Amino acid sequence: MELQLQYFLLLAAFLFCIGIYGLITSRNAIRVLMSIELMLNAVNLNLMAFSNYLDPENIKGQVFTVFVITVAAAEAAVGLAIVLAIYRNRDTVDMEQFNLLKW
Amino acid sequence: MDLAHGVQLVSFGILAAIAIVAALGVVLLQNIVYSAFLLGGVFASMAGMYLLLNGDFVAAAQLIIYVGAVNVLILFGIMLVNKQQDFPAIKGMWIRKGATALVGAGLLVLLAGTIVTTPWAISTATPTGDGSTLKIGEHFFSDFLLPFELASVLLLIAMVGAIVLARREFVPEDTPTTEEELAFKLPERPRETAAIAGGSQTSPE
Numbered sequence: 438m439e440l441q442l443q444y445f446l447l448l449a450a451f452l453f454c455i456g457i458y459g460l461i462t463s464r465n466a467i468r469v470l471m472s473i474e475l476m477l478n479a480v481n482l483n484l485m486a487f488s489n490y491l492d493p494e495n496i497k498g499q500v501f502t503v504f505v506i507t508v509a510a511a512e513a514a515v516g517l518a519i520v521l522a523i524y525r526n527r528d529t530v531d532m533e534q535f536n537l538l539k540w
Numbered sequence: 541m542d543l544a545h546g547v548q549l550v551s552f553g554i555l556a557a558i559a560i561v562a563a564l565g566v567v568l569l570q571n572i573v574y575s576a577f578l579l580g581g582v583f584a585s586m587a588g589m590y591l592l593l594n595g596d597f598v599a600a601a602q603l604i605i606y607v608g609a610v611n612v613l614i615l616f617g618i619m620l621v622n623k624q625q626d627f628p629a630i631k632g633m634w635i636r637k638g639a640t641a642l643v644g645a646g647l648l649v650l651l652a653g654t655i656v657t658t659p660w661a662i663s664t665a666t667p668t669g670d671g672s673t674l675k676i677g678e679h680f681f682s683d684f685l686l687p688f689e690l691a692s693v694l695l696l697i698a699m700v701g702a703i704v705l706a707r708r709e710f711v712p713e714d715t716p717t718t719e720e721e722l723a724f725k726l727p728e729r730p731r732e733t734a735a736i737a738g739g740s741q742t743s744p745e
Contacts, residue, residue, distance in 0.1 A: 459567035511698030518705035
């Protein structure tokens with residue numbers, strides 16, 4: 438019995454759904470950022486699995502994964518800076534109180 | 541990776557179990573510091589998965605960038621906004637959680653159905669294997685040259701933007717009086733203000 442492509446894809450789908458759940462239900466702004474990182478990791482796992490099983494000669498999926506990791510690092514830095522600025526402004530990290538744009 | 545199939549399967553099982561348990565912990569635990577450390581566990585097990593998928597360069601990059609940089613950055617963020625507060629309960633929170641769990645489970649079922657039923661065109665070509673680093677380098681400097689250069693510009697922009705956003709804007713009111721105090725607690729202030737206060741040429745007499 439060999440490792441199948443489907444195993445990796447199923448695991449990635451599960452991690453992505455956990456990330457979506459955390460993204461929507463979290464009250465803490467930093468936990469929201471962590472959920473986004475989870476989802477990005479699930480996508481990376483998908484790309485790597487496709488690269489290994491469907492395109493093992495050119496491995497363009499691995500190149501895409503490196504780019505996704507780069508963008509995720511930039512996103513984490515800017516996201517945490519924004520959370521820090523909001524925290525200084527509103528004195529809380531509760532997502533429910535970031536309602537300046539609520540009508 | 542030239543491991544036996546059984547070894548691969550067992551290591552996949554262990555890594556998947558670690559990843560799923562740690563991811564659930566990230567989302568469900570109350571203490572956010574535990575969540576941050578478990579997120580490091582998810583990243584590390586993802587690096588193991590990449591090793592199983594013949595991506596040794598990406599596995600190393602994952603360990604260095606995610607575990608070494610992003611996770612530490614998140615821990616610093618938690619430390620900087622370290623406010624122990626109990627969020628006030630909102631009514632209808634359980635409805636939101638239930639609806640989100642329902643949507644997530646539905647999406648999972650949909651994705652799993654698609655994954656299982658799709659006839660994947662599994663390639664039979666010989667895998668690149670251990671030469672993946674060379675191959676990635678060739679891609680970066682031939683057909684992915686423009687995105688590669690743009691990524692460096694993006695990282696520079698993100699660095700400058702993060703510094704600008706996170707810099708403190710106001711100057712604290714309480715300025716220390718004695719010399720000793722001044723040495724120990726210099727107030728954090730923007731560079732322009734400090735330069736004007738320090739230099740006597742620009743200030744009008």
